[in-house]
Amino acid sequence: MAPMGIRLSPLGVAVFCLLGVGVIYHLYAGVFSSHLAALRQRRRVDLRDLLAVSVEAAVLGGKEVKQVRKENSLKEKSKGKTREGASELLTMGDLQSHRKMFNLLKNTFPDITINSEEHDNKLDAVAWSRDIPADILEKIGRGKEVPAESITVWIDPLDATQEYTENLVKYVTTMVxxxxxxKPIIGVIHQPFTGFTAWAFVGQGSNVRPRSSYSVSPPKVVVSRSHSGKVKNFILDAFGNGTTVIEAGGAGYKVLSLLEIPSSDGSTMDQADVYVHITFIKKWDICAGAAVLNALGGNMTTLKGEDIDYSGTPLNNKGLVASVGVNHKALLEKLPNWDPEKH
Structure with missing residues (x-):
């Protein structure tokens, strides 16, 4: 009996071939997909480049802020009320600064998470100049790379908007x-109306430094102009009636008041020993200052001494104490019990 053979019709051959190609396609598609996912996970950002872009963004935003103020084209409107009842203002300076700062950072580093105080869908093709400032090149080497997905960038396109509308421009900053x-690693605080830019990279270097001496018996404490009544009583309870309370606008300015800041235009900065805030505050207001202070050996914590997590929700609802060059723990121990949630 002759051996039996398998004979396929032309249609069967075609179906068999198509099935084979399909199997091969799915196998390779799976491999390609896994490689692509791995590639995305491996995308890394050099933090020196990100520092340089952050400085450029803050300066670029500052030019918008300054130009709008010069033209007196603020077109201010209220975004609502703060917890203390103060009006939260939005101006064209805020918006135009946001557009430049957000788009420059996003165009350069599309894979990182960026949170800004303002929200606007207008795109801008602004691109990084590829310039790295000389002081950054001098102090920071390459190779400080981290995965893109580990990065959260906080932008404040115009800090101290209330003071900006009142033309109290010394308080105004742009921050990244x-x-x-x-954890806050890089902080940039730019003063548009003096042209000075403070930057710091934790563990690497900074272009600012603490003052040579501070007083804590009693200290000079800088607080917000917008709710000075309650915080004054809190400060006097903590440090005594001889304490000097300095009212100022803008969280960025308050952090700079703790440092030795050069005066390039003849203006004078307030000089404080401690910065205290006893109500809610947003992370784009304080993250840059936290990074600068941390880089200089200082601290910015909640009123209870806890580190602030600069990811997730933008709200810090536990108040803050900021200092450098003093015993931060000893300061915290003097504070009266206070729950921002209940005030």
Missing amino acids: CVAVDG
């Missing part, structure tokens, strides 16, 4: 902060 895994 880079947090890695929730």
Whole structure:
């Protein structure tokens, strides 16, 4: 009996071939997909480049802020009320600064998370100049790379908007902060109306430094102009009736008041020993200052001494104490019990 053979019709051959191609396609598609996912996970950002772009963004935003103020084209409107009942203002300076700062950072580093105080969908093709300032090149080497997904950038396109509308421009700053895994690593605070830019990279270097001496018996404490009544009583209870309370606008300015800041235009900065805030505050207001202070050996914590996580929700609802060059723990121990949630 002759051996039996398998004979396929032309249609069967075609179906068999198509099935084979399909199997091969799915196998390779799976491999390609896994490689692509791995590539995305491996995308890394050099933090020196991100520092340089952050400085450029803050300066670029500051030019918008300054130009709008010069033209007196603020077109201010209220975004609502703060917890203390003060009006939260929005101006064209805020918006135009946001557009430049947000788009410059996003165009350069599309894979990182960026949170800004303002929200606007207008795109801008602004691109990084690829310039790295000389003082950054001098102090920071390359190779400080981290995964893109670990980065959260916080932008404040115009800090001290209320003071900006009142033409109290010395308080105004533009700020960028880079947090890695929730920890503030890079801080940039730019003063548009003096042209000075403070930057710091934790563990690497900074272009600012603490003052040579501070007083804590009693200290000079800088607080917000917008709710000075309650915080004054809190400060006097903590440090005594001889304490000097300085009212100022803008969280960025208050952090700079703790440092030795050069005066390039003849203006004078307030000089404080401690910065205290006893109500809610947003992370784009404070992240850059936290990074700068941390880089200089200082601290910015909640009123209870806890580190603030700069990822997730933008709200810090536990108040803050900021200092450098003093015993931060000893300051915290003097504070009266206070729950921002209940005030």
